[in-house]
Amino acid sequence: MFEISANIEYMFTDAGASLEQRIEAAAHAGIGKVEMFAIDNRDPQSLAAALKDHDVVMWTVLNDPRTILADRSNHKQFVENFKRTSDFAAEIGCPNVVCGSGTGLPFIPRAASLDAAAEAIASVVKIAEEHDQTVLLEAVNARVDHPGVLFSATSDAWSVAQQVDSPRVKILYDLYHSVAEGESPTEVLPQIIERVGHLQIADYPGRGEPGSGEILWPEMLSLLQRVGYRGAIGVECHPRAAATISALEYIRILCR
Amino acid sequence: MKLSACIEWLFADEEQDITQRIYRAADAGFYGVEFHLWRDKPIERIRRALDETGLVLTSFCVDPRRSIVDPNERDAFLEALRDSIEPAHQLGCQQMIIASGFLMEAVSAEEHYERALASLTEAAAMSSDNGITLLLEPLNTRVDHPGMYLDSVATGLDLVDAVNSPGLKLVYDAYHSSVMGDDFTVVLAGRMGSVAHIQIADMPGRGAPGTGAIDWQAVLAMLDAQGYSGAIGLEFKLNELTSQDAVRATRRALGLS
Numbered sequence: 348m349f350e351i352s353a354n355i356e357y358m359f360t361d362a363g364a365s366l367e368q369r370i371e372a373a374a375h376a377g378i379g380k381v382e383m384f385a386i387d388n389r390d391p392q393s394l395a396a397a398l399k400d401h402d403v404v405m406w407t408v409l410n411d412p413r414t415i416l417a418d419r420s421n422h423k424q425f426v427e428n429f430k431r432t433s434d435f436a437a438e439i440g441c442p443n444v445v446c447g448s449g450t451g452l453p454f455i456p457r458a459a460s461l462d463a464a465a466e467a468i469a470s471v472v473k474i475a476e477e478h479d480q481t482v483l484l485e486a487v488n489a490r491v492d493h494p495g496v497l498f499s500a501t502s503d504a505w506s507v508a509q510q511v512d513s514p515r516v517k518i519l520y521d522l523y524h525s526v527a528e529g530e531s532p533t534e535v536l537p538q539i540i541e542r543v544g545h546l547q548i549a550d551y552p553g554r555g556e557p558g559s560g561e562i563l564w565p566e567m568l569s570l571l572q573r574v575g576y577r578g579a580i581g582v583e584c585h586p587r588a589a590a591t592i593s594a595l596e597y598i599r600i601l602c603r
Numbered sequence: 604m605k606l607s608a609c610i611e612w613l614f615a616d617e618e619q620d621i622t623q624r625i626y627r628a629a630d631a632g633f634y635g636v637e638f639h640l641w642r643d644k645p646i647e648r649i650r651r652a653l654d655e656t657g658l659v660l661t662s663f664c665v666d667p668r669r670s671i672v673d674p675n676e677r678d679a680f681l682e683a684l685r686d687s688i689e690p691a692h693q694l695g696c697q698q699m700i701i702a703s704g705f706l707m708e709a710v711s712a713e714e715h716y717e718r719a720l721a722s723l724t725e726a727a728a729m730s731s732d733n734g735i736t737l738l739l740e741p742l743n744t745r746v747d748h749p750g751m752y753l754d755s756v757a758t759g760l761d762l763v764d765a766v767n768s769p770g771l772k773l774v775y776d777a778y779h780s781s782v783m784g785d786d787f788t789v790v791l792a793g794r795m796g797s798v799a800h801i802q803i804a805d806m807p808g809r810g811a812p813g814t815g816a817i818d819w820q821a822v823l824a825m826l827d828a829q830g831y832s833g834a835i836g837l838e839f840k841l842n843e844l845t846s847q848d849a850v851r852a853t854r855r856a857l858g859l860s
Contacts, residue, residue, distance in 0.1 A: 417749075451750030453705055460749060494715070495706030495750040 349568065349602040351595070352380035352406045354547075354583035358591040367397035374401035376592050380579050385411035386431070391438040398439060405441040406579060407483065407519075407545065408432060415449035416467040417460035417497055429471040437478040443545060444475065445483045445519055448498035448507075460497055465510035475515045481544050483519035484508055488527035492554075501525055501535050508542045517544025521583070526551040526562060533570055540574045548598070549584035556584045558597035568601055604859065607635035607661040609802070609838035614846045622648045629656035631850055637836050640666040641690050650694055660696040661834045662738060662774070662800055663687075670704025671722035672715050672752050680704075684726050688733045698800060700738045700774055701726070703753035715752055716762070723766050731770030738774035738800050739763060743782035747809075756780050756790045763797045772799030776838070781806040781817055788825050795829035804839035805856075811839050811849035813856035823857060 353359065355369040362372030366383060373381050381403055383389070398405055410432045414425040429444065436444055448464055451457070468482060475482050484507055489499035498504050504518045520543050522532055536543075548567075550560030557564045571580075580602065586594035608614065608631070614624035621638065622645060628636050636653075638644065641663050653660055665687045669680035687699055703719060710718075723739065730737045739762060744754040753759055756775065763773045775798050780787060791798065803822070805815030812819050841849055854860040 450708065451705070451744075451748075453750070454748065456747045457745065457749045489706070489744075490712070493708075494710065494712070494752075495708060497749055499749070500745070 349571065350380065350579040351378055351599055351602055352382055352579040352581040353378050353591075353595070354382045354581060356382075356384045357583060357585050358594070361590055367393055370394075370397045370403050371401055372591075374403050376595070378403070380404050380406040380581075382407040382581050382583065384409040386435040387411070389435075391435050395439045405436075405439050406581065407443040407445050408436045408439075408441050409445045410447075413447045413449045414467075415452065415497075416464035417449065417452045417455060419463050419466070421449075422463075422467045422470065425467050426470055426474075430474050433471075433474050433478050433480060436480060442479070443481050443483050443519075445485050446471075447485055447487060448496060448503070450495040451497045457497075457503070461503060461506055462510070464497065465507045468507055468516060469511045469513070472511065472513045472515045480515070482516045483544050484516065485519040485521060486524060486528075487521065488524040490529070491527050491552075492524070499528055501528075501530060501539060505539050505542065518542050519545045519547060521547040522562070522567065523547070523549035523551055523554055523584070532567060536570060536574050536576075540576065543576065543578075545578055545581060546571070546576060547581040547583045549582070553587075554585050555587045556582070556594040556598065557601075559584075559587050559594075564598060564601055604857065605634040605834040606632075606853075607637050607659070607834045607836045608633045609638065609836055610636050611639050611838075612840050613837060613849065616841055616846050621645075622652045625649065625652040625656055625658060627846070629658055631847075633658060635659035635661040635834055637662045637838070639664045640668075641687065642666045646690050646693055653694060659834075660694045661836060662698040662700050663691075663694075663696060664700045665737075668702065668704070670752075671701070671726075672704050672710075672718045673707060674718065676704065677722055680722060681725060681729065684729060684737075688730075688735060691735055692733075697734065698736050698738050699730070700740050700800075702740050702742050702748075703751060705750045706752045716758070719752070719762055720765055723762055723771055724768075727766045727768035727770035729770070731768055736769065736799055737771045739771060740774045740776060741779060741783075742776070743779040745782050746807075747779075747782075754779075754783055756783075756785055760790075760794050760797050764794075773797050774800040774802060776802040776804075777817065777822055778802070778804035778806050778809055778839070787822060791825065791829060793829075795826075795831050798831065798833075800833055800836060801826070801831065802836040802838040804837075808842060809840050810842040811837075811844060811852040811856075813852040814842065814844070819856040820858065
């Protein structure tokens with residue numbers, strides 16, 4: 348029903364400290380897509396080799412550090428960072444680059460901040476195009492994990508994607524962050540589905556594996572089917588169980 | 604009803620000079636006026652205008668705005684408060700407004716609360732020693748102030764109650780609260796004793812009451828039921844209206860005409 352993509356920064360840590368070891372473990376578990384965060388201190392050649400050896404695709408990388416996009420004086424640096432991340436992603440065959448917003452700026456209203464963020468995102472579309480990549484805009488919750496962040500509601504990422512209006516720019520809808528921010532996926536997803544390029548999940552509260560919190564996963568999966576989501580489901584959680592593979596068992600059964 | 608005009612915006616279309624707006628407010632039958640920062644204002648001339656009109660200065664903001672959740676700004680916050688007491692005394696103003704400052708990355712909600720509580724406890728003591736009530740104002744983070752720590756009326760009231768001093772109360776801004784999706788009948792129920800001032804603007808748009816979607820009769824009924832008898836600050840933007848029309852719209856929405 349849905350393919351699982353595994354974040355290997357938080358998961359498969361039981362397989363070893365390196366991403367290469369975790370790629371191997373994911374492959375052994377029958378998972379064909381993995382996701383990573385920042386590219387710093389990561390070796391693209393060795394990652395590309397591990398991905399190829401185990402027939403795994405790196406599905407997303409994160410554009411880091413989280414530049415404050417509301418501040419136009421950061422935009423040049425943002426473009427440079429994005430270029431570096433995009434080059435790295437291309438080298439390991441990764442089709443998606445995730446971009447957050449950074450925090451808001453004191454006494455700058457949201458609308459003006461989102462305008463500035465949209466300018467920044469528009470300025471990297473060409474780079475993504477050159478590598479045939481998609482820029483994924485991600486809203487993260489401000490209540491628990493990212494106090495002060497600008498893209499705190501899904502509508503923030505949505506309005507920037509609307510403004511840029513490019514097939515290269517999509518929304519990464521993280522269901523955990525959305526619920527943590529007090530949103531209802533049942534209300535939000537149907538409104539944004541046409542621009543959703545990827546989806547991530549974890550349970551709430553606690554950000555553990557699906558089944559460890561209060562989210563009703565059978566309902567959520569039927570919601571995804573109902574709105575016509577066809578992409579992979581990225582599991583980005585802190586597993587409660589020592590072995591990631593057992594932590595993922597429940598959601599994998601539901602997704603079969 | 605004790606209406607106070609926020610003269611940063613109201614009467615700005617009629618008078619360039621903020622002092623003159625006090626006379627306009629008096630002509631329009633207001634009980635008082637309020638404004639934001641004081642360091643950019645002609646304090647002595649404002650004092651004279653208040654004297655001549657008999658209007659009450661219901662509040663202004665502690666200036667400069669400093670964070671109550673950033674330990675690096677703690678001293679600057681208390682200094683801003685100390686500096687603001689003199690103009691308050693000069694102007695016969697008994698209430699000064701503070702907002703929280705911005706969220707700190709990698710600091711938990713609990714830690715933010717504890718820091719705010721510590722800053723406010725100290726500030727409330729200084730204020731009450733000087734005959735002033737500080738008004739803590741939750742602001743909306745959805746439209747106007749992304750990243751602001753205190754965007755919840757409930758948390759603001761919790762802080763005021765925890766400090767438990769005559770030097771600290773809450774200012775309830777119906778606009779900010781509505782933007783954040785609050786149901787005012789719920790957030791304020793039984794807690795009006797901790798509220799010392801009310802500000803109003805409609806939502807969306809932050810214009811005069813009657814230009815948006817807020818049910819003002821329901822707001823008034825709630826204030827009445829909760830026993831609020833303080834002033835109501837008209838802190839709204841004129842948008843497309845003249846001040847005269849905005850005041851008329853407000854009076855109509857509040858059932859005063």
